[in-house]
Amino acid sequence: MTDAEFTWLDPDTVQIRQPKTSHWEAPFLFLLFGRDRSLLLDTGATTDEAVFPLRRTIDELTQDWLRRHPARFVRPYPLVVAHTHAHRDHIAGDALLADRPATTVVGTTAAEVIGFFGFRSWPAEIVGFDLGDRMLDLIGAPGHEPSAVAFFDRATGILFTGDTICPGNLYVRDRPDFVRTIERLIAFRDGSAVPVRTLLGAHVEMSNEPGVDYPSGTVDQPDEAPLAMPPSILDEVRAALDEPGDRVVRDRFIVVHDG
Numbered sequence: 001m002t003d004a005e006f007t008w009l010d011p012d013t014v015q016i017r018q019p020k021t022s023h024w025e026a027p028f029l030f031l032l033f034g035r036d037r038s039l040l041l042d043t044g045a046t047t048d049e050a051v052f053p054l055r056r057t058i059d060e061l062t063q064d065w066l067r068r069h070p071a072r073f074v075r076p077y078p079l080v081v082a083h084t085h086a087h088r089d090h091i092a093g094d095a096l097l098a099d100r101p102a103t104t105v106v107g108t109t110a111a112e113v114i115g116f117f118g119f120r121s122w123p124a125e126i127v128g129f130d131l132g133d134r135m136l137d138l139i140g141a142p143g144h145e146p147s148a149v150a151f152f153d154r155a156t157g158i159l160f161t162g163d164t165i166c167p168g169n170l171y172v173r174d175r176p177d178f179v180r181t182i183e184r185l186i187a188f189r190d191g192s193a194v195p196v197r198t199l200l201g202a203h204v205e206m207s208n209e210p211g212v213d214y215p216s217g218t219v220d221q222p223d224e225a226p227l228a229m230p231p232s233i234l235d236e237v238r239a240a241l242d243e244p245g246d247r248v249v250r251d252r253f254i255v256v257h258d259g
């Protein structure tokens with residue numbers, strides 16, 4: 001077993017990484033705490049608690065947070081498990097949380113995501129989701145995968161973008177949808193009353209050397225690029241989508257057309 005790597009981004013927000021030693025995809029997961037409930041974004045690439053102890057990690061982080069916030073909260077404290085998108089390396093751990101007390105695991109089809117969060121006009125409509133004094137804006141983001149959603153956390157200014165935008169290969173599976181999604185994210189960024197401070201995706205595949213990524217399947221990534229990307233990266237991605245070629249290399253990402 002390899003323990004999760006985690007970082008408290010602020011007192012109510014945890015960035016979790018599934019270690020490379022447990023799965024080469026090494027996806028990032030995020031746990032956000034609010035007054036009424038917490039939200040876990042993605043569950044990782046493995047179904048085996050013995051390989052990656054997702055349930056124990058979530059339980060320990062939650063206990064830690066509740067200890068720092070005594071008596072304010074309903075018990076058992078609810079957890080909602082949602083996903084940036086439905087690819088296997090982001091949902092495999094769902095089963096490890098299915099029987100956890102006070103836990104709701106959101107389904108992974110587009111219809112289930114739309115129904116749970118109450119989108120009436122998918123994906124054009126932006127819907128709110130409140131953790132209790134912590135409002136998120138959910139932006140439909142199909143194009144890499146049909147049920148993809150970007151989550152904006154007003155409390156931190158973080159836009160969680162999954163595999164749609166990350167320092168790595170941006171796999172464009174449906175080009176028209178992907179273009180509209182990037183344009184939707186740009187419009188959201190430019191119109192948001194709360195500034196979008198940073199983008200956090202779900203993988204690091206780029207090295208610190210501009211335009212150079214690691215081979216797929218690699219388990220050792222020295223000199224990784226940072227996960228966080230500036231909001232201006234959206235404009236770079238939008239421009240790269242108009243360039244010819246199946247593989248458009250930029251310093252901090254690579255657009256791969258494989259739809």
Ligand SMILES: [Zn+2]
Nearest residue numbers: 085087145163
């Ligand atoms: Zn994906």
